[in-house]
Amino acid sequence: MMKYDVITFGSATYDIFMSSRKFETVEDEKFITKKGLCVSLGSKMHVEDVFSSMGGCGTNSACSFSEQGLKTAYFGAVGKDIFGEAIKKELKRHGVSLNLLKESAKHPTAFSVVLSLPGAERSILEKYGACHQVTEKDIPFDPSTKLRADWFYVSSLSAGSHQILVPLLEFAAKEGIKVSANPAGSLKSEENTKILKTVLDKIDILILNQEECSLLTGIDFNEEKKIFKKLDEMVKGIAVMTKGPAGAVVSDGKKLYSAGIPESGLVDRTGAGDAFGAAFTAGYMETGDIVHAIQLGTANATAVLQEMGAANGLLKKGDWGPWSKVEVVTKSI
């Protein structure tokens, strides 16, 4: 029977990027960010650049693990459509097993359209799909089946799929499967945040960005020390806070490990969080060394930032790219 090094969970989407300098930004209180990205109503506008690629945190992270030389499967769903075919092809190209992938006859593949104004910002239009509809019933929990792994990487579970979080982590705890989680989707609602809190004692590595750490702990994100104190109480294992271009901080309950980023260019920032989280976990799985894990996560995120698309540019095992490894500073708590 097949046992994987890691099985990833989360979304499988297809992303279409459209970029144009002709998009206008309009300031208006009715937009959440107080700014809108606009085109004129009733007109046709040519966009300069279009690019498409696989996205989705579950599939992105699976590709990172596989490229790091780990035997990897993605659990989730795509539809029976061209986007689903494209995702399967991309997973295969990165060596990810399709044995746990469901092809839904009922729901189309999830997709996103990313509209960007070069040099400014981007807006994302997101359509939920097959991966957001998976439920507990879709998971082959019977231990004689295919769900065997040393680690689960549980990424963002949005919409209906959030329902699998608790059964998944209970199964992992029962079977002695280690868990790394990047549950950003849970923090989008208070109800799901509450649910996440009930399983933090089953998580070996919790990875969240600053804003998500603040939402989970209820502490302002500038109060880093306080946040980690709370996270250390709440989480069984280590806690990782990513800070975008300001790098990352990790706590193992005894020490804080901090790192910045190497000097590099930036082409497209989609997928940086997934690339960091998966490679951090892969580095930790292999060595148990937090310094090494931060360096590998940072290097993989930097590599992905240099190419369009969330799973393009990923580092292969042993390759660190042209950037120097980031310095990691440790401090006792």
Ligand SMILES: Nc1ncnc2c1ncn2[C@@H]1O[C@H](COP(=O)(O)OP(=O)(O)OP(=O)(O)O)[C@@H](O)[C@H]1O
């Ligand atoms: N603009 C950037 N420049 C350099 N490195 C970056 C940048 N953005 C992210 N990174 C790297 O990627 C890591 C994770 O990024 P970030 O904290 O933005 O995660 P996130 O908010 O979860 O991202 P995502 O939107 O992809 O989910 C950072 O710790 C850093 O190493």
Ligand SMILES: [Mg+2]
């Ligand atoms: Mg993220």
